[in-house]
Amino acid sequence: MSVRVVARIRPLLEKEFDRDTIVRPASNDDGRSSTVVKIPNPRNESEEFSFTFNGVYDQPTTQEELFTAEVAPHLKSLFLGLDVTIFAYGVTGTGKTHTMRGGLKLADRGVIPRLLSGVFRRAKKITKDSDSETTVTVALSYYEIYNDKVFDLLEPVEKRTPSGLSLRAEANGKTVVAGLSERPCHDLKDFEQLYIEANTNRVTAATKLNAHSSRSHAILRVKVTQTTGDMIRESTASAIDLAGSEDNRRTDNGKERLVESAAINKSLFVLSQCIDAIARGERRIPFRESKMTRILSLGQNNGITIMILNLAPLRSYHLDTLSSLNVSSRAKRIEVREIENEIVYKQQPRSAANSGSNIARQPLRPLANSHNINAGAAAAAAAAGKPVDRPVKAFSVYTDKAKPAPTARSANTAVKRSPQPPKRPSDSDSGSRPSKITRPELVRPTAISRQLKPSQPSMSADQIEAMVEKKVSEILAARTQSAPPPPPELSDEVQRRLEALERRIDDERRDDTRSEGLRFLLMARQHKEHGENSSALKMYEMALPYFPGQTKLLSKIEKLKACIAADRENEDIDTIEPKADPVAQMIEQKVKKSGRLPEVDDDAYNVAEADDDDDESYVGKSKKKGKKSRAVKKAPESVIEDGPISQTLLDIINSRDLSTIMGLQGLGPKKARDLVQYLDTQSEDGDRIETLVQLRSIPGMGGRTVDRAYEGLVAGGVY
Numbered sequence: 001m002s003v004r005v006v007a008r009i010r011p012l013l014e015k016e017f018d019r020d021t022i023v024r025p026a027s028n029d030d031g032r033s034s035t036v037v038k039i040p041n042p043r044n045e046s047e048e049f050s051f052t053f054n055g056v057y058d059q060p061t062t063q064e065e066l067f068t069a070e071v072a073p074h075l076k077s078l079f080l081g082l083d084v085t086i087f088a089y090g091v092t093g094t095g096k097t098h099t100m101r102g103g104l105k106l107a108d109r110g111v112i113p114r115l116l117s118g119v120f121r122r123a124k125k126i127t128k129d130s131d132s133e134t135t136v137t138v139a140l141s142y143y144e145i146y147n148d149k150v151f152d153l154l155e156p157v158e159k160r161t162p163s164g165l166s167l168r169a170e171a172n173g174k175t176v177v178a179g180l181s182e183r184p185c186h187d188l189k190d191f192e193q194l195y196i197e198a199n200t201n202r203v204t205a206a207t208k209l210n211a212h213s214s215r216s217h218a219i220l221r222v223k224v225t226q227t228t229g230d231m232i233r234e235s236t237a238s239a240i241d242l243a244g245s246e247d248n249r250r251t252d253n254g255k256e257r258l259v260e261s262a263a264i265n266k267s268l269f270v271l272s273q274c275i276d277a278i279a280r281g282e283r284r285i286p287f288r289e290s291k292m293t294r295i296l297s298l299g300q301n302n303g304i305t306i307m308i309l310n311l312a313p314l315r316s317y318h319l320d321t322l323s324s325l326n327v328s329s330r331a332k333r334i335e336v337r338e339i340e341n342e343i344v345y346k347q348q349p350r351s352a353a354n355s356g357s358n359i360a361r362q363p364l365r366p367l368a369n370s371h372n373i374n375a376g377a378a379a380a381a382a383a384a385g386k387p388v389d390r391p392v393k394a395f396s397v398y399t400d401k402a403k404p405a406p407t408a409r410s411a412n413t414a415v416k417r418s419p420q421p422p423k424r425p426s427d428s429d430s431g432s433r434p435s436k437i438t439r440p441e442l443v444r445p446t447a448i449s450r451q452l453k454p455s456q457p458s459m460s461a462d463q464i465e466a467m468v469e470k471k472v473s474e475i476l477a478a479r480t481q482s483a484p485p486p487p488p489e490l491s492d493e494v495q496r497r498l499e500a501l502e503r504r505i506d507d508e509r510r511d512d513t514r515s516e517g518l519r520f521l522l523m524a525r526q527h528k529e530h531g532e533n534s535s536a537l538k539m540y541e542m543a544l545p546y547f548p549g550q551t552k553l554l555s556k557i558e559k560l561k562a563c564i565a566a567d568r569e570n571e572d573i574d575t576i577e578p579k580a581d582p583v584a585q586m587i588e589q590k591v592k593k594s595g596r597l598p599e600v601d602d603d604a605y606n607v608a609e610a611d612d613d614d615d616e617s618y619v620g621k622s623k624k625k626g627k628k629s630r631a632v633k634k635a636p637e638s639v640i641e642d643g644p645i646s647q648t649l650l651d652i653i654n655s656r657d658l659s660t661i662m663g664l665q666g667l668g669p670k671k672a673r674d675l676v677q678y679l680d681t682q683s684e685d686g687d688r689i690e691t692l693v694q695l696r697s698i699p700g701m702g703g704r705t706v707d708r709a710y711e712g713l714v715a716g717g718v719y
């Protein structure tokens, strides 16, 4: 169970009436709580849709009940080394912030303060039970993603740069925020002070629907570090309060708010696309399309993920609610398919003096990509105090010549300990490996922690350490035989370049909302080319605020709507598609009202859409449509469509060899990878791209990219 999805229906607020309630849990005759949410079909109220979740919490549910049922059981897992992610998802005004943060009164406290309270309580208990041999430290990071930019909420607002912080991919596949601050947090008081202060930094602006609406995604990261002697176990609880998707017709948003809203809606749309792609088992998940999805990395993150779907019970939210229900029920499908999750924890290399064994071995690092444990089951079992009966891959061996012993790195985060000289020769010697092949006995976090408990009087600390050492050695020996090589460390140079690239992208984006609009157009076209008309429509509508009143864009939207409506009439629909974003409709309404079109950025729109005119190719269009030629980027005169250079270019593309393709001008690693992936997934082995026209029609391979690749071959002097 990698994603647990639960729905929470908020109570009616002042000025809301019971007669407008349309969202209910299914009634259960057997007295058990329901797991089904019911909502009428908006087209035919006599019909009802049912959506099943892992849990459904109706209006009277208290903060404590929700926390006790859904979060508290995972505290134990957190201390066993699993990462825990809890995020609230839903339309604006449905109770996400109430659920995550809650009110100031004790009973109103939300998941986050209760989580911290639980963490400190458990930390105290662990320290006490171990006679202070195990120490626990807690550190907090808190940041927001506003307009797709990351800002540290623990730093004063004046310290922000316009482009915010960049994201960095770690060698273990996790995405981290570069330069994010981390504050030690000793107790609940500390936390409250930090948290309240930080929340005043959070971008919140009033909307018509919700006077305290969150306009950013807020992510609190609670790092728990347990140290027992040399052994360090680190795990993270992340609590995420996502901004709510908005229906701009209902919110009366101004221009600035529309852009914010577009950014929020876009990231949530990308999230739904990721959920879809994972649920369909696709190889390419569009995580990179937004910072929120990169950070959330749904289905990729290790440990336990709980999605709380917040719902308003009212009719006025009908279509939005259906859309949220659709998305989250697909997220539940991830849970079904992605049953295996990885447990990550780390251990320092141990000193020879304390070791029960003198076997030379490498530093330890967690297995990346090992899918060998049902994390949910493990958590549930652990929570119930039952032994976890499935093996856990905890470590693999890696060669570490360049980095001597003390900096053991893990898939979670690096262990930051002050550099020490190697504690024994073997720590810096990667040559010898344990040769003793023994039974590949299981090491479970539960097992280790139990063995480590000094409360077992029959064992001395040295004996316990020796035992742990022996177990680890056994596993290392077994793993040596079978473990795949760990993912390579990113060299400093590569890391530096990646960061520079991120910064460049961020800089380019800064104050350039138009480029955001262009991204929507690009995504719209990609969806259209895949025949995903609803998604394409949504993207075109999201692009509209950036090209207000653009008549061609409006007509494209109308055409797509007509096309989708026609398709729907022919289909027997059993689920409701997510509703089209209303930004476009609102603008249209405003346009109609004022009787004139807003200022139009025709040039930008035309350039962006130059090579997209339904079924026409770039070349065809530039030849046919003289009127558009101002905006259309023409292919260089020298491009000869069927000449030898074109053939060479096509041969390179058809080789599907990543490194060769990356050698082409204008094709960076990402474009090249996307291209190869596209060819692999969309065509049979042996199928060839025969013409440049075909090549240009591949998503991401606009005319300009092809031309640059062509020019590169010419400039390279091959011909």
Ligand SMILES: Nc1ncnc2c1ncn2[C@@H]1O[C@H](COP(=O)(O)OP(=O)(O)OP(=O)(O)O)[C@@H](O)[C@H]1O
Residues within 6 Å of the ligand: 009, 010, 011, 013, 090, 091, 092, 093, 094, 095, 096, 097, 098, 099, 210, 212, 213, 214, 215, 242, 243, 244, 245, 310
């Ligand atoms: N379970 C609940 N009990 C009592 N009041 C609630 C509950 N859930 C939500 N509310 C109230 O509903 C209103 C909207 O909730 P909240 O601000 O948490 O919504 P939200 O989903 O976070 O919205 P946004 O995305 O705009 O930030 C608030 O006044 C909040 O106090």
